[in-house]
Amino acid sequence: MESGAAATISDRLRTTAxxxxxxxxxxxxxxxxxxxxxxxxxxxxxxIFLAVFAPVVAVHDPLEINVKDIFHSPSSTYFFGTxxxxxxxxxxxxxxxxxxxxxxxxxxxxxxxxxxxxxxxSGYVGGVFDMVTQRIMDALMAFPGLVLALLVATxxxxxxxxxxxxxxxxxxxxxxxVLRSQCLTIKERPYVEAARSVGAxxxxxxxxxxxxxxxAPYLIIAxxxxxxxxLIEASLAFxxxxxxxxxxSWGEMLSGSVLQYARQAWWVAxxxxxxxxxxVFGFNVLGDALRDVLDPRLKGAN
Amino acid sequence: xxxxxxGVSIVIFVVMRILPGDVAAAIASRGAEDEPTQRxxxxxxxxxxxxxxxxxxxxxxxxxxxxxxxxxSLVTGEPVLDDIRRRIPVSVxxxxxxxxxxxxxxxxxxxxxxxxxDTWMDYGARSFTMTGVAMPTFWVAVLLILLLSRVFNWxxxxxxxxxxENPADNLKQMIFPALALGWTLSATLARMTRSxxxxxxxxxxxTTARAKGLREWVVINRHALKNAMIPVITLAGFxxxxxxxxxxxxxxxxxxxxxxxxxxxxxxxxxxxxxQAIVLLITFAFAAVNLVIDLVYAVLDPRIRYA
Numbered sequence: 001m002e003s004g005a006a007a008t009i010s011d012r013l014r015t016t017a018x019x020x021x022x023x024x025x026x027x028x029x030x031x032x033x034x035x036x037x038x039x040x041x042x043x044x045x046x047x048i049f050l051a052v053f054a055p056v057v058a059v060h061d062p063l064e065i066n067v068k069d070i071f072h073s074p075s076s077t078y079f080f081g082t083x084x085x086x087x088x089x090x091x092x093x094x095x096x097x098x099x100x101x102x103x104x105x106x107x108x109x110x111x112x113x114x115x116x117x118x119x120x121x122s123g124y125v126g127g128v129f130d131m132v133t134q135r136i137m138d139a140l141m142a143f144p145g146l147v148l149a150l151l152v153a154t155x156x157x158x159x160x161x162x163x164x165x166x167x168x169x170x171x172x173x174x175x176x177x178v179l180r181s182q183c184l185t186i187k188e189r190p191y192v193e194a195a196r197s198v199g200a201x202x203x204x205x206x207x208x209x210x211x212x213x214x215x216a217p218y219l220i221i222a223x224x225x226x227x228x229x230x231l232i233e234a235s236l237a238f239x240x241x242x243x244x245x246x247x248x249s250w251g252e253m254l255s256g257s258v259l260q261y262a263r264q265a266w267w268v269a270x271x272x273x274x275x276x277x278x279x280v281f282g283f284n285v286l287g288d289a290l291r292d293v294l295d296p297r298l299k300g301a302n
Numbered sequence: 303x304x305x306x307x308x309g310v311s312i313v314i315f316v317v318m319r320i321l322p323g324d325v326a327a328a329i330a331s332r333g334a335e336d337e338p339t340q341r342x343x344x345x346x347x348x349x350x351x352x353x354x355x356x357x358x359x360x361x362x363x364x365x366x367x368x369x370x371x372x373x374x375s376l377v378t379g380e381p382v383l384d385d386i387r388r389r390i391p392v393s394v395x396x397x398x399x400x401x402x403x404x405x406x407x408x409x410x411x412x413x414x415x416x417x418x419x420d421t422w423m424d425y426g427a428r429s430f431t432m433t434g435v436a437m438p439t440f441w442v443a444v445l446l447i448l449l450l451s452r453v454f455n456w457x458x459x460x461x462x463x464x465x466x467e468n469p470a471d472n473l474k475q476m477i478f479p480a481l482a483l484g485w486t487l488s489a490t491l492a493r494m495t496r497s498x499x500x501x502x503x504x505x506x507x508x509t510t511a512r513a514k515g516l517r518e519w520v521v522i523n524r525h526a527l528k529n530a531m532i533p534v535i536t537l538a539g540f541x542x543x544x545x546x547x548x549x550x551x552x553x554x555x556x557x558x559x560x561x562x563x564x565x566x567x568x569x570x571x572x573x574x575x576x577x578q579a580i581v582l583l584i585t586f587a588f589a590a591v592n593l594v595i596d597l598v599y600a601v602l603d604p605r606i607r608y609a
Binding site for chain 1: 433436544546
């Protein structure tokens with residue numbers, strides 16, 4: 001009895017280990033085929049690391065005002081220099097990664113996910129539900145992204161969750177469209193017909209057959225949407241409609257009178273922009289690489 | 303397009319009315335020392351017709367809006383249309399020059415990158431487009447201003463000069479904002495041009511054209527480019543959305559008195575007749591441009607016919 005249990009445990013361990021091994025080898029192959037995509041993946045990991053370990057990585061308090069060290073140029077104490085309040089820019093960048101990631105992930109998780117689920121339903125159910133959903137998506141797409149986000153973020157009032165909602169609203173239609181058309185093609189595949197002919201219910205077909213087969217486009221759309229979401233968050237923060245201060249965010253670090261002092265202290269305008277560009281670049285190339293590997297037919301979907 | 307605009311107008315209206323925070327209370331307390339009394343708030347509500355049913359309010363707004371009467375600003379009390387009339391040319395001019403710059407950069411870069419595929423020129427062009435897509439417009443603008451002010455001592459001018467007052471001064475003001483915006487837009491366009499060109503260059507009719515002994519220049523320009531433009535033009539339609547967002551940011555940085563800057567100011571003080579008017583006009587322009595692009599599309603590609 002006991003040895004049997006031990007055997008299953010060691011069996012399970014072995015399968016887990018070989019599973020991990022497989023994942024490792026797959027990752028390595030991906031990195032070899034798509035070096036740029038791998039760079040994007042590394043960027044994502046670095047950002048997550050910075051965000052999680054911000055209290056350790058940031059050498060200074062990002063909010064600490066240091067009157068003696070206003071506009072200190074980059075040095076071994078202040079890696080990226082200090083701003084007009086003498087706050088350490090490096091530490092603010094590190095803490096700012098939290099906002100970018102949180103807003104990016106949450107808005108995509110809400111927007112892309114809800115958009116995708118609605119898209120699957122609307123493709124599968126069709127009829128009035130499909131029509132109504134598509135008209136709503138049309139209306140959302142009739143607004144330029146930034147304008148819609150500005151409108152929603154202002155009207156709901158300043159706050160992190162409201163920014164997330166605003167961005168989620170503009171990421172939903174794209175996911176909706178792609179997943180709807182995906183569902184429409186999968187619906188006609190022989191295996192769906194087979195499932196239906198043996199008496200599978202509509203819910204079973206949708207969740208056990210169509211949903212798993214739509215995971216690849218979902219992942220691709222979500223990854224590409226992340227870069228866009230971070231860009232919109234930064235733009236909102238730059239215009240003064242983002243997460244309220246004193247929370248450090250990259251877009252906010254470039255706003256206000258930065259232009260005036262940047263003439264004397266160029267470094268205040270450089271690091272935040274590099275941080276935004278690098279992370280957006282990383283997510284974009286990761287999304288492109290995932291698309292090429294997982295589903296080449298989606299080329300040019302966004 | 304009309305039903306879409308109708309739907310959009312409802313969305314704008316509803317979104318504006320469900321906003322938390324009482325507009326009437328905010329207006330009543332404006333400029334006053336003490337908290338406004340319930341009676342004062344009520345008076346404002348009646349004055350602005352906010353006490354009437356939503357459907358009546360909507361009809362009141364939209365029936366005036368189609369006649370271009372957007373009401374008066376809650377802050378200055380001046381007709382919204384007057385302000386909008388002054389500001390539209392600024393944004394439209396900025397948009398057009400930016401788009402021109404974007405195409406001027408994107409076409410040569412995209413074509414070169416495609417016909418010299420996998421050479422250093424291609425790699426250079428592709429790194430340009432990838433960084434261009436990732437860099438936020440406002441950062442490009444900030445860097446451009448910094449560079450200009452350090453090297454040429456150029457600063458964004460304080461006053462704005464209209465095109466018809468003094469074309470030369472006006473263009474001098476517009477060129478750098480348009481450059482910052484056009485540069486960002488060109489990245490996506492160049493990328494799309496490249497992939498469309500690559501696809502077309504593999505077609506049989508290109509081989510045929512070459513076999514006929516046509517000069518390479520003619521093959522590229524007349525046979526390949528024309529066909530490659532079809533998907534690129536569609537993208538240009540989507541880009542109008544980016545262009546509008548971009549003008550909002552660029553006008554803010556370069557302090558240009560356009561619609562985008564007007565919108566930001568109005569959003570800050572929640573001047574809702576202005577917000578409603580601008581957003582309605584922006585979506586209208588957006589839809590109109592996409593309609594025009596659909597028509598251009600049919601001209602470019604005779605296979606497409608609209609019933």
